[in-house]
Amino acid sequence: MTLDVTGLHAGYAGARVLHGVDLTVAGDETVALLGRNGMGKTTLVRTICGLRPPVVTAGTISYDGADITKRSSFQINRAGIAIVPQGRRVFGSLTVVENLTAVRKRTSTTGEPWTLESVFDFFPRLAERQRSYAKSLSGGEQQMLAIGRALMTNPSLLVMDEPSEGLAPSVLDVIQDRIAACGARACRCSSPSRTSTWHSRWRTAS
């Protein structure tokens, strides 16, 4: 399954941000997108995942050969792309278990489907906090929950926006190790920056 972005122009009312972006993420690839503040990383991520705004004015986004440029975020998720958004955006008034089970699962096409148990195996800390409200979790725990919630949709492509934002290095190491353990190659960013955006091609096959 390959993500292909071709000649993408997108932006907001009065602000054109993306000017002809080309990007390909092939199967089993991990791609890191780096850039200074305001370059448009989040805009690109949101556009790929169908979140509005921004609005696409030209270009195409295809995934697994299908044109997803105009699809809704829900449809794009059903196609296999899941986002871990900037700022985590967990449901604060729901518990950890409720956050993980609130999402709609697609049929896994790339391996064993994710379950509560496998997410808890992946992030044991979430198992310990499973009855806690998300708003009471630490930043790192919320990031684990946001990743777990995305995994529960059984994605074939995981798009992570600033997954390291505000996290202590020790927590970041746990998250990076977990991602690497899942088969994403070369997940550690070559840049020393801890605020970069990662796009991880996710492979759930063991």
Ligand SMILES: Nc1ncnc2c1ncn2[C@@H]1O[C@H](COP(=O)(O)OP(=O)(O)OP(=O)(O)O)[C@@H](O)[C@H]1O
């Ligand atoms: N909702 C919005 N409405 C109008 N302009 C926006 C909106 N969101 C972002 N922008 C503008 O789009 C440009 C790109 O922002 P974006 O958040 O994509 O950058 P970024 O590379 O992710 O930055 P950072 O590294 O600081 O998170 C910025 O100039 C920003 O002001």
